[in-house]
Each structure stands twice: as C-alpha cells, then as structure tokens.
Amino acid sequence: MIERTKPLEGELLRIRDEIHQYAIEFGLDFYPVFFEVCDYDTINILAAQGGFPSRYPHWRFGMDYDQLSKGYAYGLQKIYEMVINTNPCYAYLLNANHLVDQKIVMAHVYGHADFFKNNAWFATTDRNMMSVMANHGTKIRRYMERFGQNRVEEFIDKVLSIENLIDTGMLFETEELKRQRVEREKNALDEIAKSEDERSQALKSFMRTKDRGQKENKVKVEEDSTNQIIDRKINFPRDIMYFLLTHAPLEEWEADILGILRDESYYFLPQRLTKIMNEGWASYWHSHIMTTRALKASEIIDYADHHAGVMAMSRQNINPYKIGIELYRDIEYRWNTGKFGKEYNECDDMVLKSKWNKDLNLGRAKIFDVRKSHNDVSFIDEFFTQDFCERQQLFTYKFNPRTGRNEIESKDFMTIKTKLLDSLSNFGSPVIEVESSNYQNRGELLLKHIHRGVDLDFGYASDTLRNLYSLWKRPVNIVSKQEEQNIVLSFDGKEFKQSK
C-alpha cells in the first residue's frame, strides 16, 4: 500500500499550507491531517475497504471494488477524496483532480476532520483504527490459514447479517464502556507488538474473549446445578452482537471474529448517524474557505461547477450535502438575526417577522455548538423548520400503480419532516431487541422488532433468521407486525414458521 499513495509535494504542499492556515483562522479544530495522493484505482480500493488500506479478506470488499471500478470506468461516479476518522487523520486525494478541485477537497477534508474530533457521537471512537483494522486483518487471515478460508468467510457472512443489530446508546461513554475501551486499546497494541512473534501467539485472543470464557463457565456451573437453561438478564437488549458474543455457543475463534466485527461496526456507527451533519459541515467549510479566501479569479468557473455538482438536488433522493449545508447556513442566519426563541416564534406580524433583525451575530458560534452536540435526527428535529422546508422545495413521493410512475405525494411540512426523521432514526435500520434467550423455556432466542410504522422486509428477515440460527444453534424467533397484525417469524434449523 505504501507505494500506492504518495505524500504531497510541490504545489500541492503549498496549497495544503494555505488551506490549513484558513482552517485554523476560522477556528476549526482537528487532529493533524496527513494528505496522501493516489490514483483512481487506489482510491476505489480504499473506498471499497471503508477507507482503510488494510482489512480482513472478504469477497464483499471485492464486490464493492468491482462496482466502484465500473462506475469510474463508465464515468458514472468519481471519488475525489477519502478521509478517515483517526488520529492523525488520513486523507486521500485523487491525483487526477484539478488544482482547484484539490483546494476544495482539502478544505472539505478539514471540515470532516474538525467534525470527527468534536462531534459528541465520535467521542468514543477508537482513533487508532488504522492499526486496529490492520491487526483485525492479520488475525482473521491467520484464522483462515488455520481453519480454512471458506469456513471463516462463511462465518463472517453470517456475522455481517447482524452487523446492524447494535445499540446507538453505547456510543455514550459510561464508566464501564470507558474501561472496556481502554482495555481494548491496550490489547490491540499488545497484539500489534506481538504480531511479530511466532504465529501461535497471535491466535491467542483478546481479553474480551477470555472474559467471555469465564462468564460462560459460570453459566455452565449454574446450568449443571439447576439443570435448566436460565433466562438471562439482558442489559443492552439492542446490542444483539454483544449478546451473541457473550451467550451464543461459539468457538473461541468465532467469538473473536464476532467481537472484531462488532468493534468495526461501532467504529462506523457515528458516521452513519451524522451523514447529513458531517457532509453539510464539510461542505459549509469548503464553500466558506474557497469563496472568502482561497479562490483565485481564474478558478471561479471550475469551482462553481464542482460545487454545483456536489450540491445537485435530486428528485429521487435527498442529497445530504445539500440539506446539511443549507441547514447550517439557515441556523447561522437565524442566530445572526435573532430569528429564534419564544418571542420570535410567537410573533404573528408577518412583516415584522420578515424584517426581524436583532444583530445578535451569534450565528457562527451557534453552528459550532450544533456540530458538537447533535446527530442527524436531533439536527433535523430541532432546526428543520417549515420555512426551510418550503425554501428547499422538498417533497415526498410515492409510486402510483394507476399511472405506473412515481408521483409527488405531499409537500406538507409535517409529513416531510416525519418521513425524514423516520428514515434517519436508528441509522435507518429497524430497532430490534433481544426479548428472551429462553423463549418457550426451550433456550430459543426471541427478538422483538419495535414497530414504528414500517414493516420489515420479510424475505430478508427470513434469511437473516437462518444466519442467526447458525450462530445461536437453537431455534430463533422474531416478533413483529405485518399489515397491522402481530406476527412471529420462526426458524428452527429446518423450516420457517409464521404465526399470528
């Protein structure tokens, strides 16, 4: 990998220094950013691997790489930049970018870097992920050497099936979590140090799996004494990955891989929770830095073209860059003019309202504050106003079977806002909890889908249950609703059952 990316040199280095200075001037606060330049193939590889130069072997990375490469070859998409949430922060620039593109991208990267460092949801992410990921790769490769690539890869396939069954609440660092994190980091570093040793050493697992072993022994003792399966107390019902890690009858290497994938899943979670805020913030800053400082007269057309491309509105999708940047700007404007709070909201003189200006100039401070403490859901919930919704010409659409096309369904503010929030809540995944590990007193796993208006895709749910079964090794069930009716979907290793 080292030879695939190059550090900045020459003109780019000068540009970097310039943009860096502006970023500092505007009060952006970030870990050191290391820029590297690479070709499109390398950036496709990095993107396919979630930004990291080294991951564990898995066909899915190959699939994403396949699609990105085709997208690039056919001119459908192009990745200008990648930035990784680590300390120091790594950012990759495409070597084919124009100089003006590189400027934009660097400014954009500093925005992301600031967001990574300051947003509350990122407080617990492991900033050492570059080496942790590489270490995960080494461990899994060694498991593959020992147990066979197919066997290990098939197990990973199963775990990936439950990758989204994690608890966003775990991102808040409690004392217990902090202790776990410190231990994890220490172990990761130990592992890295040890990885030079003989191979059998590396197969020793993280402390976590040792913990697990002890816990399991305890359970076994109790099982022996009472001769029945205990309905375990479930502390974090939404962290199903953790639940299976501690309670499923897994072999040590399997548990280790499950733990690894869970760590990676939690690592990416904050980014999934703040897509709009993060992209909006970075776009706000590339725009601000470029238009007030870095842009030369000869670059304006290229800049405008690039910026407009990124901000393009689509009739099929919400563009997070666009909604994000516009919301920050709206917040800045409202807090500059004082268009917020009880007095403004309760004013019913429209003329007065539109001329409202208290010259507070709190806007900049406010958006810095917002980027610190919100995620996409609270961001939209708090700042997405009717006025904003109308100005952005947002709408919801639905397929009309009569005309055979998608048609605008509603331009109503509350409908739109509700739909937007629904699509963002729990990072767009259904909320699923462990209800019981001793369902029907037979050691079956019972999950519960907290239904919030949208049904599950039952085809996918069945396949997921099948994978869950192979982890739990006892029948698995999920309670949900289908067309307003309660429904239990079960898989006992042989067949699926649906009961009302």
Add this chain to the structure above:
Amino acid sequence: MDHPIKRDHSRFRKIVKGRVRDNLKKYVSRGEMPSPKGDGTYKIPMPSIDTPRFKFGDKNQGGMGQGQGQEGDPVDGQEGDQPGEGKEVGNQAGNKELEVDLSLEELASILGEELSLPNIEPKGKKAIQSVTNKYTSIGMTGPNSLKHFKRTYKEAMKRQIASGTYDFNDPRIIPHKRDFRYRASDAKVEFENSAVVIYMMDVSGSMGDEQKEIVRTESFWINLWLKSQYKDIEVRYIIHDATAKEVDEETFFKTRESGGTLISSALKLCKEIIEKDYDPSEWNIYPFHFSDGDNWSADDTKLCLEILDNEILPASNVFCYGQVESRYGSGQFYKDLSGKYTEAHEKVILSKIKNKDAILDSIKDFLGKGK
C-alpha cells in the same frame, strides 16, 4: 505485488460464477437467457448475493426528493449529477437487484464445467484471414474520444517553438486544430480457425411454440459454446416444411408455417450453402437439424440419408440432429437415423429433447464429443 483486494475481487467473481453455475439449469430450462450487452459481455440478474439483514420492506414506501412541482407531478426523469465525495460508499445496503456481467468466455466456461464439455479440436489449417483493428498508429483526423493528448501537445509545442511563439517564462501551449492527433487503427491480419453453424428447423404444423422455444434456447447455448471455441463464427438459418429457405435469425424463431415436411429439402439447401460459401478444408462446419421427427415419406428419408452420406457428412465436423418431442410428431426420423448411424458413429450425433429440462443434457450430447 497486487493489492490484496484483487484476491477479494476474484473471490467475489468466483462466488458469482458459482451462483450462476448453481442456477444454470434454472436459467436454461426457464428459457431465461443472459442478455448480451454491446461490449460482448452478458448481463445476468443475481438476486441473492446481498447479505441478508433486518431491514425495512420498501413496499409502497416511496421516497423524498427536492425540486419544483405540485402534488401528483411525476418524479422520475433526469437524475441529478452527483459525483459523490463518497466516504461511506457501499455501506448502504443496496435494494437494487444486482446484475453481474460475465464475459462470453466466463459464461462458456461455466457451461463447459457444468456439462464437462471437452474443448473442440478444430480441424483444417488456419486458413481464414481475420482482420482485427489495433489502435497502434496516429492519424490527423478522428473522433474526440480517440484524441491523443500527448501527441497533440507535442505537435503544438513543435509548432510554437518553430514559429517563435513559445515563451519559456510562460510555457503555455495552446493546440490549434491542425495540431490535433488521434489514435488510428491499423488492420492486422490474423489466421484463424473459423466455423459455421447451419441451423435447420422443421416449421411444419406439428412444431408448436414450446418446441421452438426449446430450439431457440438450445441454439443460444450452443452458439455460446462454439463462440468461445472459435474466434470467428458464422451462423446460417434454414427453415423448412415441404420446401426449404434460408432466413435471418428472427424469422427462424418466429415463423410458423404449416404443411407437410420434406426434410430432404433442408438438407439439400444446407448442402448448397456449404458448396457455395464454405470450403470444408478451411471451415469447421456444424449442421444442426431440429425437428419433431415427422417426415413425409420413407422415400424422402432415403433421400436424406443419401445427401447426408455423400455430401454433408464428409464436409462437416459433426452433424447433429435434435428431435424435439411434440404431441403430433411420430419421431420416426430419429429411428431411421439411429438405425443407420449407431452411437459410435463419428460424425452423427442424435439427441432427443423431451422438454425444457432436457435441454442441458441434449447440449451435452451434441458438444460432449469435442468435435
């Protein structure tokens, strides 16, 4: 050394091929043919390679968009241009059906592996000239897509230096129209083994739509295999009832004639085509005949056997007869052929195709000898 992701990539391709292989029987018997794309690859829908997760059903969910319009206005149309400074590319579960591209070789190799088909040993010398265009030279004209930037700028620089307009302090090079250079093709002559497939089909009243569908599916896969074996391949189509005529591909599969059946008419025409266009010493010739086995008279069958023996068999690599079972057909022709040509016969392959599920077996009958 290659980046490790190439191994992930080939693993992915392997999984895809495995899926296609697993489903080959289904694709074939359902008559679902991979749709060819312009660049010689085939598109195959692949519904289940996605990792299953608990996710929302998208039934009637619709979506959200931005732009002008009133309630009831259509949403679809031009998609916004989003270069996407993607940071999380591929993390979202796609709900689009994945389509994978397989090249002809890959698809043929799947077919070959599944049916354990031997490679064909071409006969004859490499006598056929095939001309391929290789973009190895430079021309003064051409489309923009073939513009050779480096050469163009070199030309412009030469001109600027020669005309004294090149400024070393401000080394700006502006190409004029006559500086433009384009990649141009050179014709390269190669000698190839070439092959021709001559399909003959009985379209008399007794051949129904289902029978034709079987012939169509079977010939698609046969073509695919032969194409993977020969660089240049020509395909000719003959339909016949009591008389035979040469038609294009579309007519071949669509026509529904009626009337009696004189198989000899098709074989005669086939013989003429071979005589006229394909010198057996240079061409690998594959006549395929499909019918429901009804022939008008024993006399005509006798004539058929004569034509085969004297004209077609000596010229061909192998003559293949596929008998599609139909409610009306007697299947007599198969019996007549098999009476004369035993299974051990070098140049005649006979196969009965009972229904769609039997297509793969029949393909194996035809191509399994590697001729």
